[in-house]
Amino acid sequence: MNIYQHFRPEERDYIDQVMQWKNTVELQYAPKLTDFLDPREQHILKTIIGENGDVKYQLFGGWPGAERKRALLFPEYLVPVQEDFQISLFEIDYPKKFIKIEHPNVLGTLMSLGLKRGKFGDILVDDEQIQFLAAKEIGGYISTNLESIGKATVHLFEKPPENIISPKELWEEHELTVSSLRLDTVISGVYNLSRQKSQNYIAAGLVKVNWTQIESPAFVCEIGDMLSVRGHGRVRLSGIEGKTKKEKWRISVGRQK
Structure with a gap:
């Protein structure tokens, strides 16, 4: 069966990558954790991996309503836990009385640090409270280098998972x-x-x-x-x-x- 025929031509490189992840798990009999995937990438991964093969998968983005999620591919012997997804939660402290920070401002600043979009999960905004999720392996780099958003000086605080906010999308x-x-x-x-x-x-x-x-x-x-x-x-x-x-x-x- 030609797997490519089920998807768009421009998605071929990503399809090849998913196939490579799957083969690696099969050969090494060890789990593979991906970066954060957007919903389309998640759909492609689920289609390729399937539900009945020797390689299993789970998706998790740090909170129940997550749009962007990391995928864990693993052999059937493994029972994943939340910590396996290696996700850090950060909250941004900024001078709320004097400045307004919105989703695009946060994303733009994170991308300016020179990291791939896949290293960041959802950016959560609930009134003046702002949080974002990131791959744990870059947590130290972000904490050291993110000092301002626009003209505002900001401070980052890593929070436990239970402190995540849940903004409502309408x-x-x-x-x-x-x-x-x-x-x-x-x-x-x-x-x-x-x-x-x-x-x-x-x-x-x-x-x-x-x-x-x-x-x-x-x-x-x-x-x-x-x-x-x-x-x-x-x-x-x-x-x-x-x-x-x-x-x-x-x-x-x-x-x-």
């Missing part, structure tokens, strides 16, 4: 019709933009599908895709309901409030 479901499932057409319909403006956003590198920048307006969207346009928020394509009598596609989307 999604509104909408139904609409689009003339095709091309990325520029779906974005135009979902965000109420002109087709030309949608294409301009794509050309400018402001559009991502499943956390990956897409530069082709002809990219075909599928059920489960997470779309984002910088400055316009995220949308999840939750259903494709078929065609209308006028040959338009009926789709349902969840839009983050």
Whole structure:
């Protein structure tokens, strides 16, 4: 069976990596812990590893509602525990009376430290309280090097897992019709933009599908895709309901409030 046919061409390198992880666990008969994976990467891993083989997997991101999770691949003799995922929880202390820090500010600062996105999990914001999850192996580096976010001096405190906050994500479901499932057409319909403006956003590198920048307006969207346009928020394509009598596609989307 050709495993690649079930996924998009641009996902081939990641598929090869998952296969390599699986083979390593089989050959060494020892567990393999990955970096944090986005939901699309988790889906691919689950599909490739399966549920009935000699190699098992578990996913954990530090809290029950985690979007980004580390995967632990392991032989069937092993019974994983939470500590095996090697996740650290950090809270950011900053001058709340004088400055507002938001999710993009935190992510931008973490990325500026020269570390891969896969080394960080979710960034949690609940009113003025901000936390983030990170791979334990880089905890010391972050603590030493993260001293400011923007113009604000900040202090990091590592917290025990039970101190994690659980912000609520709210999604509104909408139904609409689009003339095709091309990325520029779906974005135009979902965000109420002109087709030309949608294409301009794509050309400018402001559009991502499943956390990956897409530069082709002809990219075909599928059920489960997470779309984002910088400055316009995220949308999840939750259903494709078929065609209308006028040959338009009926789709349902969840839009983050």
